[in-house]
Amino acid sequence: MAHIRIFGDRIAIGCNEVLYIFSRQTLQTERRLEIGEMIRDRGLDKNGPYSTSAERQILGLAFSPSGNYICCLTSAKVALVFSVQENFYLHCQPIRLPKAPTAVVFDNKEENIIVSDRAGNVNRFEVKRQPVTYPEGKKWMDINGEEYNIPFHALLGHMSMVLDMCLSEDNQFILTADRDEKLRVSRYPQAYIIDHFCLGHESYVKSIQTFRKGAFTSGGDSVIRAWNLITGKCIAHSERLSEDPVRHLRILGDEDSIIRIAVAFEKSNVVKTLIFNGPENIFVEDTIFKAPENIFDLAYHPDGILFVLTTKNAYQVSSKGEFISFDGPYGENRLIRLLEEDLKISADPIEKLEKNVAFNNMEEYLQRKEERKEKRKRKHEGEEEPKKLDV
Template identity: 25%
Template structure:
């Protein structure tokens, strides 16, 4: 996964095996390299950055790597140099991270459907013995994203479900948000409106009432179709502005380089489509993120038609957007980013998330039939009288 994350001081570009940290004011760069450990008999352990993000107050930055490692850096220092505050093993290859609001915990969602909690104490990521770790939330299928609020744990999985659990007692399920017809890839919380936004492999963005677990709106972002490489496109890139007035969403694995902007209001239908714009000179959008300082500024990491990486910046309102160049240290940042070889990008195979087809039908149909037969068998066994011995 190639990522672009933005804080009040830094613009971060994450690549296959390292992370580039740019100062927004000077353009100076710090390179964070990860030494991948070897995992015996694991086919998928090729070097890759699986996920990364800032903590809510931007005091920490966390990253997941394909060698089952979670690393956390402190972003606070007098010389603007990040320092590693902990690197720990996780049980299985993981796909998403979320911090608690107080930045005292990191939550890690893995491919087996489990969610684990790692504490941060006295500014350091604490080592936890894996044998003694128990998941705080578990799904039957692959977990794909997690969001944490003061009182909720919200998780999304490959089986089209969003689960809302109690934060203090995670075994208590408050609601399921059901309505997607394919995997739920990303979720985000709009706290000021008590809304949950989700995007899915079914090519929709849905708006949910968190308290009721009810779908309030649905938007078709693009048709799920194959491009010339045989990869499917769907809305996978999602970001919300700091003032929670705008949402930016874009598709991946496609030669379309457009971003859709939606506006958030207090109306009965809280989200509305504002407009769509094309990213100038872009061949593919890799990541996007709203600025943490200016809620109108959107950072977009792209592969340009010149086959160079670039960080593009647009100012967005509810009615229009415009490309800007003379903001922050963008020219300095892009002169460095352009020198990054495209081979350093991680090839994220999103199509593997789409369910297999059997004779033209989703595997779900086969699986549901199998469960029905098992239910019939269990019922028949239950009717057989047991003999007292």
């Protein structure tokens, strides 16, 4: 899995187990942080030896609202928060996560990160500069009553996997999208108050973007829906954009509520852009671009430039639709070859997001069971045998 995020003059790319920081102006690498090594050096990798590239991934990435911090979620169930102003040193102690994460966001005060996970839960974690000491034996409980030794505050839970999550711009609402075709709008931080279930998608909801009091969603049905967060109503929807599911959508709005939308699709090199006319509530298809390789992620800079991350490289898209690679316009980038290698071995942790509702899935169940047994066996074989005591 690979991600690209932009804030100010910095472009952050997370892929494999590595975080890259690029300059927006020169497209040159400023930092390369070995996230996997940091976790292993601190003894935080409790999952045993990795067997596939899908188990060595950065699963989420987010800048804080001020751009002073960046949070990185990992497949080792650890969140790392770095201080951008302090040369990307760790801002606080690594944060243990109870389940494998899917998305992360900072609140506006930048005192907490909010993390969604594959179990359908959304939890809040304090971002403290100084370690907090808790009473010995203290337990924390998730939304289902399961106890952990990890400090967190349970916000809400879904019956299925949460695929994306974000806060509204004013932090009044927390939006969660799941595998069961719905967008849920809850109060924040009183997330037990559910304002709306936004229904209408015919498949899983994979990507959410917010703008003022509205939101845009898409996913498996390849249709973009625009929602009013106050009423919970769908105010507009696009035509089906592709036979392929939507992987990510990104938006760029202006003061007149004319919103530019860029869409990437699963296992595809196509980028479609649309214009959403806010005053008239209509979608208009704009342009179609084709990247050199299949697309992992994409992001808008506030100046309107689109950046695309593919399975091989990162690109800036010109107004003519030309893909300018990060090692192209300003000379050889000494670390771009490492980025290419990390992108090659990046993989999605979940291959199929469509739910299997058939009754003849026993063979698939048995296969998953055998895979779990093999994984546990490898884990135990990697542990040292306990020493025998002399009697």
